[in-house]
Amino acid sequence: MVMDDQPPPPTLPHTNKVIEASIVRAQTEQHMVDQLQKAQSAGNIYNRDIEPKHDTWNFCCFCAACSYRRAKSRRLPVHDMWSRAVTYPGEATYSDAESYADVENPYLSVVSPYGPEESRPGGYWEVQRPTPEYHAQSVHETIALNEKLNREAQAAVDKMEPKSIWNDGRRGGYSRGANGIAWNGIQTPSLPVVSALPTPNTGAFSSFKSALGIGKNSEKNAEFANLVRNDILREESGRWPDEQTRFI
Structure with a gap:
C-alpha cells in the first residue's frame, strides 16, 4: 500500500533557555517547597513572602529553618541558571543565601520583617518570629526599591537595545x-x-x-x-x- 501523504520534514525542537531551566528547576522544586512550608510552620509564619530565619552565629543547627537555608544554598546553581534565563540585559539578580553574603545586594538595606536583632524576643538562639509592624515596613521598602531598580534596569536596556535585528543582510545562519x-x-x-x-x-x-x-x-x-x-x-x-x- 502506497501512502500519498509524506511525513513532515524534521524540525528543530521547540525549546529555549527558559524551558530548559524550568526542566532543571522542576526536579527539586517540590522538595524546596516542602522544606519551606515545614520551616514556616515551625516559626509560626503565615505569610508566604517571609523567609524563615534562625541566627545561630554559624553554629551547626538542624532545626527546620536552618535545614531549609542549607538546602537553598545547595540549590544555588539552579537559581543561577534560572536567573540567567529569565532576566533581561541590564537587570541583576540577588539571593540571601550564604554564598551570596559578599555580593553587593541592595535588598540588604531593607528592614527585616523580624525587626532589629536587639529587639527580637527570646535571644539569638531561639527561632525568630516576624512582627506585623516590621513586616509592613519591609513590604513598603521592598516595593520602593523594586521600582527604583526597575527604572534603572529599563534605562540600561533602552541604551543597549538595537533598533532592528532583522535588516543586516548577513549570509549564513x-x-x-x-x-x-x-x-x-x-x-x-x-x-x-x-x-x-x-x-x-x-x-x-x-x-x-x-x-x-x-x-x-x-x-x-x-x-x-x-x-x-x-x-x-x-x-x-x-x-x-x-x-x-x-x-x-
Whole structure:
C-alpha cells in the first residue's frame, strides 16, 4: 500500500533557555517547597513572602529553618541558571543565601520583617518570629526599591537595545523572509507577509550599523543582535514547524 501523504520534514525542537531551566528547576522544586512550608510552620509564619530565619552565629543547627537555608544554598546553581534565563540585559539578580553574603545586594538595606536583632524576643538562639509592624515596613521598602531598580534596569536596556535585528543582510545562519524561515538557504514555508521593512540604500553591513544606532561598540552589538535574532528564529521554527500550524 502506497501512502500519498509524506511525513513532515524534521524540525528543530521547540525549546529555549527558559524551558530548559524550568526542566532543571522542576526536579527539586517540590522538595524546596516542602522544606519551606515545614520551616514556616515551625516559626509560626503565615505569610508566604517571609523567609524563615534562625541566627545561630554559624553554629551547626538542624532545626527546620536552618535545614531549609542549607538546602537553598545547595540549590544555588539552579537559581543561577534560572536567573540567567529569565532576566533581561541590564537587570541583576540577588539571593540571601550564604554564598551570596559578599555580593553587593541592595535588598540588604531593607528592614527585616523580624525587626532589629536587639529587639527580637527570646535571644539569638531561639527561632525568630516576624512582627506585623516590621513586616509592613519591609513590604513598603521592598516595593520602593523594586521600582527604583526597575527604572534603572529599563534605562540600561533602552541604551543597549538595537533598533532592528532583522535588516543586516548577513549570509549564513537563520534568516527571515517573505517565504518563511531559512537556515543557510534551506527554506521552510510561512504565511504571506503583509508588509516588509524598507531596504536601506547603503551596503548590508553599513545599514545594520546604522540600524543599531550605537557608536564605537557597533560590531559587538551587531554580533549580540545576531545571536538574539537566531535564538528567536530557532524557537519559531520549532514552535510552528509547518505552514498549517503557522496559519492556525
